[in-house]
Amino acid sequence: MKQCPAFLLLFSCLIATQLLFGQTLDAGRDSLVTDELVIRPIAEGVYVHTCFLQTNDFGKVPCNGMIVVSGGEAIIFDTPTTDSSSAELIRWIEDRLHCRVTGVIATHFHDDCLGGLNEFHRRGIPSYANRLTQRFAQENHAPVPQHGFDDQLQLAVGSQPVIADFVGEGHTRDNVIGYFPAAHVLFGGCLVKELGAGEGYLGDASVGAWSSTVSRARAAYPEATQVIPGHGIPGDVSLLDYTIKLFAPYR
Template sequence: MKNTIKNVFIIFFSFFILSCGSQKKENFKAKKVYKSNTLIITQISENSFIHTSFKQTNDFGNVPCNGLVVKDHHEAIVLDTPTNDKSSEELIRWIDEKLNAKIKAIIPTHFHDDSLGGLMAFHKHRIPSYSYTKTIELAQENNFVIPENSFNDAVILQVGNKDVIAKFFGEGHTKDNAVGYFPSENILFGGCLLKELEAGKGYLGDANVSAWSATVEKVKKEYPDVKIAVPGHGDYGDGKLLDYTIALFKGQ
């Protein structure tokens, strides 16, 4: 009888510990871990951070622009640069000093300056860059800093013991907009292909609005387990951001 009670207690205690551990992981509370006039860094999960820099525009004012940092085992990969070299230097320094991580790669997801405007800073630090082939073509055409390595469909890079995937699914915000995915935490960096909830359509000067919904539908099908979705501008959320973006451009 005593052994039975003891075994029940051990099972219950083990379940309690596991429950607390999983709850703690699921209920991660986002927090700002760095803030200056030009750069904000927000931790959104155990190993992922949104970097937000700013771009002054005529039509939309001073626009906050998001990128993502993911880390594992003292290594990091950055998706999209801050909007300029100064903010990029700030981010690189923070990753080095506060995360104590070496940046393995920078992945600009499209050719606009809210995605590769600070690329020169990364190249000065000898950090390799990877982009979809069309991004490199458009960067060349517009006399922007050119990413060093291209991929035709997708690339899988290693950060520590984890994978980071960058993949092109089709046109939308631009002809070259790729997305990033961090499978170990089910985090999607949609960049400017993805809209925050209640957002308008934004800048459409290089867009293919008729293809936009279908492209995001492909992303949703490929990554059905998204827990966190990060748009190029505005607040991050979950899979609802994909549904919202699909609906926003449906039938255009």
């Protein structure tokens, strides 16, 4: 993929979020737009944070994470790609949303999930991940999440539950998804593709399992109304159906 200049990539990301959320490009109280980080609300108590990762094969790639807030607390799925962007994200949550970040969950071991994890640790924010993610992060000399789980993790944000769930292999052997029942929002991470996307990076993938794994995610959370992919524009459950179809030939 030909690399886009940074300002063009940022502008295209802003246009996409404007069309999706029906908002202007002016960053108000519930939005943030900088050269390194974009934050937009997607549902009550749910925000998408988008940062950028320079790659050899795909150029500069926008990478999504999820923020859920309730009762003065916030939990983040996936860190920004750098410690400086993580610091900016945490400051914005504290200053604009007046919430304390009580945890961060890495959905797999790649840099677009835990590249900025050290900043969370420096601030004393606990981190969580699949035990395989911990192992793979250590093997790849990446920041290692502190607390591991095997199948499913449930934390509280304020009085509301938030779930991290390993439903099977796909983009990686360790990838998990996130779900916030209060808003019916599913964070698919890199397991889920935006509409029209290609297969993307397959270097650590279990392509034969991918379609079945997303089918299990769809069945496990039938009440989900919005889905956030790891890269690209969020949407509804049609993103799950698209991803299932995309990888079905590998079954």
